[in-house]
Amino acid sequence: MRADLELIHDWVPEGAHVLDLGCGDGTLLAALARDKNVTGYGLEIDPDGITACIARGVNVIEQNLDQGLANFDDNACDLVIMTQALQALRRPDRMLDEMVRVAGECIITFPNFAYWRHRAYLGFKGYMPVSKSLPHAWYDTPNIHLSTFNDFERLCRDKGLIISDRAVGNGDHEGHWSSRWWPNLFGETAIFRVSRGR
Amino acid sequence: MTTTGTTTSVNNDSPMPELPCDSVGLVAPQTAHFDEPLPLACGRTLPAYDLVYETYGKLNASRSNAVLICHALSGHHHAAGYHSREDRKPGWWNAHIGPGKSIDTDRFFVVSLNNLGGCHGSTGPCAINPNTGRQWGPDFPMMTVGDWVHSQARLADRLGIDRFAAVVGGSLGGMQVLQWTLAYPERIANAVVIAATPKLSAQNIAFNEVARQAIRSDPDFHEGWYAEHGTVPRRGLKLARMVGHITYLSEDAMGTKFGRDLRSDDLNFGYDVEFQVESYLRYQGDTFSTSFDANTYLLMTKALDYFDPAAPHGGDLAAAVAPATCPFLVVSFSTDWRFPPLRSRELVDALIRAGKPVSYACIDSPHGHDAFLLPEPRYQAVFASFMGRVARDLGLEDT
Numbered sequence: 001m002r003a004d005l006e007l008i009h010d011w012v013p014e015g016a017h018v019l020d021l022g023c024g025d026g027t028l029l030a031a032l033a034r035d036k037n038v039t040g041y042g043l044e045i046d047p048d049g050i051t052a053c054i055a056r057g058v059n060v061i062e063q064n065l066d067q068g069l070a071n072f073d074d075n076a077c078d079l080v081i082m083t084q085a086l087q088a089l090r091r092p093d094r095m096l097d098e099m100v101r102v103a104g105e106c107i108i109t110f111p112n113f114a115y116w117r118h119r120a121y122l123g124f125k126g127y128m129p130v131s132k133s134l135p136h137a138w139y140d141t142p143n144i145h146l147s148t149f150n151d152f153e154r155l156c157r158d159k160g161l162i163i164s165d166r167a168v169g170n171g172d173h174e175g176h177w178s179s180r181w182w183p184n185l186f187g188e189t190a191i192f193r194v195s196r197g198r
Numbered sequence: 199m200t201t202t203g204t205t206t207s208v209n210n211d212s213p214m215p216e217l218p219c220d221s222v223g224l225v226a227p228q229t230a231h232f233d234e235p236l237p238l239a240c241g242r243t244l245p246a247y248d249l250v251y252e253t254y255g256k257l258n259a260s261r262s263n264a265v266l267i268c269h270a271l272s273g274h275h276h277a278a279g280y281h282s283r284e285d286r287k288p289g290w291w292n293a294h295i296g297p298g299k300s301i302d303t304d305r306f307f308v309v310s311l312n313n314l315g316g317c318h319g320s321t322g323p324c325a326i327n328p329n330t331g332r333q334w335g336p337d338f339p340m341m342t343v344g345d346w347v348h349s350q351a352r353l354a355d356r357l358g359i360d361r362f363a364a365v366v367g368g369s370l371g372g373m374q375v376l377q378w379t380l381a382y383p384e385r386i387a388n389a390v391v392i393a394a395t396p397k398l399s400a401q402n403i404a405f406n407e408v409a410r411q412a413i414r415s416d417p418d419f420h421e422g423w424y425a426e427h428g429t430v431p432r433r434g435l436k437l438a439r440m441v442g443h444i445t446y447l448s449e450d451a452m453g454t455k456f457g458r459d460l461r462s463d464d465l466n467f468g469y470d471v472e473f474q475v476e477s478y479l480r481y482q483g484d485t486f487s488t489s490f491d492a493n494t495y496l497l498m499t500k501a502l503d504y505f506d507p508a509a510p511h512g513g514d515l516a517a518a519v520a521p522a523t524c525p526f527l528v529v530s531f532s533t534d535w536r537f538p539p540l541r542s543r544e545l546v547d548a549l550i551r552a553g554k555p556v557s558y559a560c561i562d563s564p565h566g567h568d569a570f571l572l573p574e575p576r577y578q579a580v581f582a583s584f585m586g587r588v589a590r591d592l593g594l595e596d597t
Contacts (some may be wrong), residue, residue, distance in 0.1 A: 017553070039553075047559075047576050050557075050580065054527065054557050055583035055587055056587070057525075057591070058557075059556055060557045061550070063558075071551075073551060
């Protein structure tokens with residue numbers, strides 16, 4: 001499993017009812033169902049991802065996240081997870097509102113644009129960064145709203161959300177002192193656990 | 199009556215052409231007779247009845263691999279394979295039922311029946327009413343989706359099937375699948391609802407009413423007693439089918455298939471067939487009017503109109519689906535305007551609200567409502583993946 005998914009796997013409580021936004025091929029939900037008796041749904045628009053979910057018995061709904069979560073009631077789930085999809089949405093801020101409406105707690109991961117390699121790429125080469133976590137060229141990237149660890153923290157603060165955990169996921173830097181002290185610089189993938197304020 | 203086994207029988211003496219190897223081959227319908235009266239939603243009772251059905255594949259020892267196929271408005275029991283080597287066309291869902299296909303007959307035992315009220319062998323308006331000795335005709339009781347499902351459950355009893363591995367259907371067939379999950383949740387392990395809707399819209403009912411009026415206003419209809427008058431309301435049936443057929447195709451599909459193509463080079467400034475689309479619709483209508491019963495058509499459209507499981511719950515579909523326990527696969531098609539993707543989403547969203555296991559895919563297809571009958575790679579992948587998971591969960595090995 002991807003490093004960020006492994007960390008999330010540990011954070012999810014036993015028996016939770018989960019909504020996974022942009023669930024891909026259903027790897028995470030399948031593992032959570034197997035290991036933690038988690039129930040719930042994945043939302044996805046990629047045809048191959050949907051087929052893969054169905055094949056492994058993961059409940060998947062073909063649904064475009066940009067159209068919101070109106071079909072999910074307030075507090076319909078215990079937890080909403082969104083891995084590596086925030087940056088591809090038209091309005092990530094509105095999605096965050098939707099997520100904390102549907103569940104009291106959310107886990108969100110996204111590529112940290114302020115990661116030092118990205119900074120160096122842009123700073124020294126003068127080109128939009130292309131990396132393992134941002135593999136696309138500027139003109140065909142689905143990632144239309146790139147942000148940094150700090151940006152997201154500020155958005156949560158502005159919305160009155162509580163950040164209960166933050167971490168960075170990355171093969172090289174996970175758990176390393178440098179990324180724990182300066183996540184905005186040394187974290188390649190940002191991982192946030194956010195809950196609704198009062 | 200036999201309760202198990204396959205109906206396939208191959209005539210090896212014949213020098214006739216080979217049947218496709220991914221087909222279930224030659225099949226023959228069977229008839230199950232029921233003497234136990236069937237109480238109906240309309241308040242009447244069907245005293246005794248026949249159900250005609252076909253089976254494909256083999257029922258396993260634990261009787262756990264049965265899949266029920268529910269047919270749509272003009273469908274019947276002949277869903278796959280061929281009745282003879284001279285058949286020009288296989289059964290209506292041959293694209294999806296057979297060895298190695300979505301409903302893999304190497305794994306599953308498939309049961310496909312003609313619904314009550316039909317005109318392909320099961321008891322319907324063309325059958326003799328035992329109380330009068332006359333054809334039932336228009337006096338055949340009005341059937342509902344619930345009545346059909348009740349009769350299907352009795353057929354399952356007869357075949358020794360306690361629980362279907364899956365109940366599968368498109369369009370009106372999908373409504374029967376939904377009804378199965380509500381009426382017999384313990385007897386259905388998985389539900390596949392394709393190109394269906396939890397209820398007809400006003401527009402759907404309106405189209406059905408046009409079709410009914412076409413039939414009922416045909417002078418040959420004789421209030422439904424046409425058989426006794428030695429007539430057939432062919433013009434009415436033809437019109438009904440033409441209207442129906444328009445709703446089965448998408449505007450794009452019609453445009454691509456016919457455009458404004460003319461049958462001859464010049465306009466002839468008359469009312470004979472000029473455009474290819476007119477020719478096609480008339481042909482479809484003519485064919486249908488010689489093979490389908492008018493009273494059956496009327497009855498089937500009413501069953502469609504009446505279906506609305508949310509109605510007893512004040513329109514709350516999420517409350518209505520509360521009894522359902524099995525996983526659902528819901529599939530819609532992008533250009534289906536008879537039962538558009540939004541209608542499927544109504545069902546999906548209700549199932550989500552009720553916390554039921556459901557997967558949903560909207561297949562890009564240019565073919566409108568008819569897409570559910572056709573092979574399309576993504577549709578097949580989704581369908582086969584779901585049925586493959588069903589087989590795996592039930593521990594079904596290839597037979």
